[in-house]
Amino acid sequence: xxxxxxxxxxxxxxxxxxxxxxxxxxxxxxxxxxxxxxxxxxxxxxxxxxxxxxxxxxxxxxxxxxxxxxxxxxxxxxxxxxxxxxxxxxxxxxxxxxxxxxxxxxxxxxxxxxxxxxxxxxxxxxxxxxxxxxxxxxxxxxxxxxxxxxxxxxxxxxxxxxxxxxxxxxxxxxxxxxxxxxxxxxxxxxxxxxxxxxxxxxxxxxxxxxxxxxxxxxxxxxxxxxxxxxxxxxxxxxxxxxxxxxxxxxxxxxxx
Amino acid sequence: xxxxxxxxxxxxxxxxxxxxxxxxxxxxxxxxxxxxxxxxxxxxxxxxxxxxxxxxxxxxxxxxxxxxxxxxxxxxxxxxxxxxxxxxxxxxxxxxxxxxxxxxxxxxxxxxxxxxxxxxxxxxxxxxxxxxxxxxxxxxxxxxxxxxxxxxxxxxxxxxxxxxxxxxxxxxxxxxxxxxxxxxxxxxxxxxxxxxxxxxxxxxxxxxxxxxxxxxxxxxxxxxxxxxxxxxxxxxxxxxxxxxxxxxxxxxxxxxxxxxxxxxxxxxxxxxxxxxxxxxxxxxxxxxxxxxx
Numbered sequence: 001x002x003x004x005x006x007x008x009x010x011x012x013x014x015x016x017x018x019x020x021x022x023x024x025x026x027x028x029x030x031x032x033x034x035x036x037x038x039x040x041x042x043x044x045x046x047x048x049x050x051x052x053x054x055x056x057x058x059x060x061x062x063x064x065x066x067x068x069x070x071x072x073x074x075x076x077x078x079x080x081x082x083x084x085x086x087x088x089x090x091x092x093x094x095x096x097x098x099x100x101x102x103x104x105x106x107x108x109x110x111x112x113x114x115x116x117x118x119x120x121x122x123x124x125x126x127x128x129x130x131x132x133x134x135x136x137x138x139x140x141x142x143x144x145x146x147x148x149x150x151x152x153x154x155x156x157x158x159x160x161x162x163x164x165x166x167x168x169x170x171x172x173x174x175x176x177x178x179x180x181x182x183x184x185x186x187x188x189x190x191x192x193x194x195x196x197x198x199x200x201x202x203x204x205x206x207x208x209x210x211x212x213x214x215x216x217x218x219x220x221x222x223x224x225x226x227x228x229x230x231x232x233x234x235x236x237x238x239x240x241x242x243x244x245x246x247x248x249x250x251x252x253x254x255x256x
Numbered sequence: 257x258x259x260x261x262x263x264x265x266x267x268x269x270x271x272x273x274x275x276x277x278x279x280x281x282x283x284x285x286x287x288x289x290x291x292x293x294x295x296x297x298x299x300x301x302x303x304x305x306x307x308x309x310x311x312x313x314x315x316x317x318x319x320x321x322x323x324x325x326x327x328x329x330x331x332x333x334x335x336x337x338x339x340x341x342x343x344x345x346x347x348x349x350x351x352x353x354x355x356x357x358x359x360x361x362x363x364x365x366x367x368x369x370x371x372x373x374x375x376x377x378x379x380x381x382x383x384x385x386x387x388x389x390x391x392x393x394x395x396x397x398x399x400x401x402x403x404x405x406x407x408x409x410x411x412x413x414x415x416x417x418x419x420x421x422x423x424x425x426x427x428x429x430x431x432x433x434x435x436x437x438x439x440x441x442x443x444x445x446x447x448x449x450x451x452x453x454x455x456x457x458x459x460x461x462x463x464x465x466x467x468x469x470x471x472x473x474x475x476x477x478x479x480x481x482x483x484x485x486x487x488x489x490x491x492x493x494x495x496x497x498x499x500x501x502x503x504x505x506x507x508x509x510x511x512x513x514x515x516x517x518x519x520x521x522x523x524x525x526x527x528x529x530x531x532x533x534x535x536x537x538x539x540x541x542x543x544x545x546x547x548x549x
Contacts, residue, residue: 011362013363013477013478013496013497014496014497016365016496017362017365017366019366026362026366037477037478038478041478094341095335095338098335118343120362120363120477121361121362122361123343123344123359123360123361123362123363124331124341124342124343125327125328125331125343126331126334126335126341126343128331129299129328129331129332129335130331130332130334130335132299132332133303133332133335133336134335137406138299138300138406138407139299139332140299140407141299141324141325141327141328142324142328144471154410156413158471158472159324160266160324160423160425160472161414161415161423162412162413162414162415163412163413163415164296164409164412164413165409165410165411165412165413166298166407166408166409166410167407167408167409167410168406168407168408169406175328178471178478182465213338214338214339214340214341214372214373214376215340215373216340216342216370216371216372216373217370217371218368218369218370219356219368219369219370219371220368220369221361221366221367221368221369222366222367223365223366223367224360224364224365224366224367224503224504227503227508227521227522227523227524228521228522230508230520230522230523230524230525230526231524231525231526232515232520232526232527232528233525233526233527233528233529234515234527234528234529238529238533238534238536238537238538239537239540239541241527241529241534241537242534242537242538242540242541243541243544245509245525245527245538245541246538246541246542246544246545247545248525249486249507249509249525249542249545250545250549253486253507253524253525255429255485255486255506255507256453256486256542256545256546256549
């Protein structure tokens with residue numbers, strides 16, 4: 001089985017994101033970049049399959065600027081077999097990204113495409129379903145598990161109160177909410193091996209796809225409204241403090 | 257402007273976010289509220305039925321609730337129609353030939369105002385639109401397009417734990433437990449407080465990673481983002497990933513015995529106390545206050 005994972009490099013989840021002076025983008029100076037968390041889950045899910053069946057091939061691809069190469073290298077170090085970069089220095093409209101990825105999928109011919117359910121920079125969750133649409137494939141959103149079957153896959157989707165289990169004939173696409181285990185850290189041999197692997201690169205413009213698509217324009221960015229200055233209750237016995245808090249929530253905050 | 261609102265039900269009731277979307281749409285233009293009916297949500301069957309209706313109506317704007325299914329359907333629909341798509345917006349205005357929306361980005365660490373060219377598809381975050389007590393909108397049913405289906409539904413695997421409590425996505429009150437609860441055997445403290453408040457139960461990532469609670473209860477960057485009226489964090493230190501999932505709650509209460517815990521920096525009410533002593537007393541106090549009002 002061949003699994004392809006389109007990934008995106010985003011600011012690491014531990015980074016305190018700041019808005020740049022122009023107020024239209026984030027300040028990138030000093031930012032640590034990582035594979036988007038949901039893409040990491042997708043990689044882990046694919047690598048768990050590879051653990052069970054070593055003939056599985058796991059490939060990653062990204063559309064992004066040159067620094068994205070580090071995210072691909074990281075994926076290789078985790079245990080992915082192949083990586084390729086579609087170099088785009090300028091932001092590309094999501095539907096054009098989906099078309100570019102569709103072209104890669106048509107060439108690579110994977111059985112299964114796994115996308116993180118959303119990239120944790122724009123948090124749109126657009127490219128996964130849009131890629132399935134560009135391919136004319138079915139997709140199942142926000143899965144937490146897949147079970148391969150002859151020519152098909154069972155896709156487990158977490159919903160309120162349980163899991164919906166869907167069966168898709170392959171090839172198919174799923175967006176990933178979580179893997180069964182936490183994403184693995186690269187091993188030292190993995191890192192050494194990844195260093196030696198070639199990451200082929202193509203310019204986005206050389207793919208010959210139609211890049212015209214609606215693009216959202218950022219008018220302004222700001223940090224979320226500051227919170228804090230709250231009341232701290234620390235003295236007194238539990239019963240008195242509890243009563244005081246309940247009363248405050250009713251009379252002051254008006255949420256009871 | 258012609259607007260199509262796609263409503264969703266939970267059981268027999270329209271979801272609150274669908275009422276919110278319908279209310280916002282009514283203020284913005286000529287709104288029609290539709291519901292796609294079928295055994296259960298499936299991307300192709302729903303997208304196909306909805307796309308046909310959007311084109312027949314020549315709707316400029318489609319608004320869905322930013323629910324699990326709404327976000328998926330919105331994305332696939334926008335891709336099919338080649339339209340602009342904005343997910344999880346917290347405000348929505350029209351301005352000439354485009355929309356101006358506000359939406360969280362970078363896992364809630366940034367709030368962006370964006371210009372969205374029309375025609376567009378938008379999903380709106382639950383709780384973003386203040387809901388005046390208005391009558392439920394008229395909802396027109398559209399059958400899902402079974403002929404477009406390519407997936408086969410196998411089964412529903414139920415999780416035993418969720419019971420009758422409200423779901424995190426819809427809850428106006430959320431009570432979450434963290435590592436400070438020391439183990440799954442102490443979760444009755446979280447549940448009893450949630451029940452007294454009529455709320456849902458959540459958990460920090462440390463808790464779901466440790467397997468104390470199911471993944472679906474995780475609040476935070478890689479779990480659920482919630483925006484209830486009241487969020488109560490019990491024994492949660494307040495890692496930045498957790499804050500990303502709950503910092504837009506209207507009122508935040510934190511109980512932690514570490515006075516330096518980061519959660520206190522964003523709490524409206526912070527209680528420096530041992531959860532094992534404080535929570536039972538607080539649960540009792542909430543019951544009394546609620547009974548008296």
